[in-house]
Amino acid sequence: MSLQRLTALRALMASQPTKLAAYIVPTADAHHSEYIAPVDARREWISGFTGSAGTAVVTASHALVWTDGRYYTQFEKEADLTLWTLMKQSLPDTLSVEAWLSTNLTEGDVVGVDPHTMTREEWTPLQTTLTRSKMKLLPVPNNLVDEARVQLSDPPPTRPSNQIIALPIKYTGKTAGEKIKELRKKIAEKKAFALVVTALDEVAYILNLRGSDIDYNPVFFSYLVITPATTVLFWSSGSLPDAVTEQLKEEGVKIDARPYSNIVPYLQELAKHEAAGGGRSVWLSSEASEAIHRAASGCEVVDQPLTLVSEVSPVALMKLVKNQVELEGFRNCHVRDGVAVVRFLRWLHEQVDSNQTITEIQAADKLLEFRKDEADFMGPSFETIAGAGANGAIIHYSPSRGGPQVVINQRDMFLLDSGGQYKDGTTDITRTRMMNRSPSSEQRDAFTRVLKGQIAIGSALFPVGVKGNVLDSLARKALWDVGLDYAHGTGHGVGHYLNVHEGPTGISWRPYPHDPGMKPGQILSNEPGFYKVNEYGIRHEDLVEIVAITKDSDHPRAKNLIGDYDGRGVLGFNTLTMVPHQRECVDVTMLDDLELSYLNEYHNRVLSVLRPILKDRGLRQDLEWLQRECQPIARE
Incomplete structure (x- = not known):
């Protein structure tokens, strides 16, 4: 099908009033949405690659997709590699789209794109580069992928217009x-x-x-x-x-x-x-x-x-800075979400321990059942990432309902990244569990290094107005110390019962171009990770609220403050997520005193907040499980 689709698109490119030497197919709708409806999934249709980010370029002899490190493994599994070339845009030697076009096309060539699918920010530098190379960027009002779909009797679905x-x-x-x-x-x-x-x-x-x-x-x-x-x-x-x-x-x-x-x-x-x-x-x-x-x-x-x-x-x-009603909603919905995730993790371990057959899809469905028990739940905030073993190393993996189902085994490291939309807020949490509670020394080392990075962010102090990319290396240091890293950002903004990924602020090795600087009332994720391809993945993710800090604040570093950055003001994070980490995967010898205290205090807070709720609802087994998981971790 991929060859048939490419052939149809190339024929349309050649038959335009101005013949197109190349056609660009972004992953985009007319609103620059990160996630798109099926009617706008043009790059997915033409390439077969289903990842949520990437740009396809088609010429008479080439078909390429640019995407980042989250999707390299996924692309190689999904795309026809005899027709499509992966351009690894996270690598410094990979040419950008505009550089590749100006290098591989000839003077006078015309590049086409649907102007609804490209922002002005993207359009202008591309146009400048092509003009400099004596080429032209042409807005093509009718999307050629849509036309190819109609020709192949596979028209795009109707644009949704659901109830508001x-x-x-x-x-x-x-x-x-x-x-x-x-x-x-x-x-x-x-x-x-x-x-x-x-x-x-x-x-x-x-x-x-x-x-x-x-x-x-x-x-x-x-x-x-x-x-x-x-x-x-x-x-x-x-x-x-x-x-x-x-x-x-x-x-x-x-x-x-x-x-x-x-x-x-x-x-x-x-x-x-x-x-x-x-x-x-x-x-x-x-x-x-x-x-x-x-x-x-x-x-x-x-x-x-x-x-x-x-x-x-x-x-x-x-909308970046939440008002007090929105902030209180975030705090409250994370408590209810914590109850749902704790109940799920207890259930999952019980099922796997008793040798029940539980697939990744069944796990995702069961978690949804638990979330539906919570007040004001409106649905998931993204497709649940439930990756067992090697699937956990695919950063944006989601289990498919079609084809063979992957069973979660006792020997698996299981990565669960999920979230909920509630009327009073949005959640996004990742926890990694070794199902037999006996990780290898390598897995325990990686788990702890990722946790050290998350604690470094969660306990950081920084000036008002500092941009998120300044904090990114704190999360990576424990991994960098031994030559390890992860190919995604450390934190993204979160909307209030809106998009789970919200700009313009974030924490990443790449600066967010419009980051106005951090202020109290912003909500971010804190999610370092490590991924060993074909074996396992580890990620720890909490949502955090930016709060103002003084010497009297309840913060692990507050008592050591001797200034306020020359009057700029001190900021820190308050963790909203309410789910414990797996104690058996922590190498306590790798934690310093502040890190160990931070982890134990976090677990104590989770238990003190969730215990009365579980008790009042008669969830005795879930409470007993939580009490075990939140026991203090001590040095031997």
Whole structure:
């Protein structure tokens, strides 16, 4: 099928009004979403590679996919390697997409891409590089992969337009009207006449609405345009449910709802109207698509295109710092999520210890059952990663329901990365368990080094405003000391009953380009790991809240403070996740006194918080298991 699909795409490239020497297929929808709906899974369809990140480039003689180290093993298992070449973008010697194109194409060649699938940030450097090489980047309005699918009688599915719900203020802590008022003030300060919001989680956040158009992400396909006098939502056919309209009205928002497909002509008409008047600028995120940038400027409909303010979205910065209601929701939902995960781990060990046949899929399904018992649970926050043995070394592995099922055996190191969407917050947790509780010395060493890295982040102090990449090496040091590493970032932002991965802040060896610096009230993950390909994987992940620290704070390093970074202020992390680590996998001789105290105090806190809940609910076996897991670890 891969050859048939490539052949169809190449024929379309050759038959365009301007023949295309190359066609780029990003993993993207029109909203720069990290996870995409099946209708937008074009790179997956053309290449067979199902990983959540990567860019395909097809020429008459080459087919390549650029992806990062999380997916190398997965690509080699899924793609037809006689047709497709893996470009390992994490390696310093790998050419970038633009460098490869400028090197392998010839002068005068034209490269095509659907402008809805590429951001202005991505478009501009690519265009610059190709122009310098006397090549051209051409926006192709009709997606050629979609056309190839139709030709092969495998058309893309219909774009989802599922029910949307209003999230009450008891969960959000701020009305939609208050948020829009703040944004209008910022629009005036920018001397712009409109703010165009294209990211789906930003639209959902502003309006206090949630949906289900993309699996695991409570968002809905939409655009929002805010002017000093109007709030225009482009969604589905343009007809909102009465309950949604009523809540928006109660929260001080008069919404003008229009069909989703009308966004480009609306922006073009807006540009024509403004060009004939004051010619003021339009404000939008630099991560908005090239198609939206072109429509907002009116470049195809006016003689003098409008000026665009294209930069980090003010909505992204607004929702990055959670309000007190959202923070309390995060704390509470992690307690309930901890109960569910503890119950699952107890059940899993019991089943495996008694030689029951439990597959990875069955484990994921059972965990979902436990989460469904918890209040305000709305569904998983991503597809559960349940990797036994070698599968744990595939960083973004998820078990498949088709084909042979992998059984979790006593000899397996089992990596479980999962999360829940709750009305009051979002969770994301990874725990690694040696099912027979007897890891090898190598596994115990790796487990402990990863844990030391997580503790280094969890116990760190740092100045207000420091960027996340500054902290990344703390998590890696214990691994780096012996020549080990992991091919992913250490932490990502997390949305409030929104996307489990949220920018613009994160902790990674690569700087986040729009990271504004850390402030109290942000939620991040803390997740170092180690992966021995074809054998096992280890990852420890907690969610943490950034908090202000003084000498009197309950923090392992607070008492040693002698300054506050010359008045900048001191920050640290408060761990939200409530699930113990496996004691048998910890080499206590590798922990210093602070690390050992940190781990024991964490386990004591987990037990003290969860014990009364398990007791009140009559979950005696789960409580007994938790008490064993949280026993203090002592030096011999």
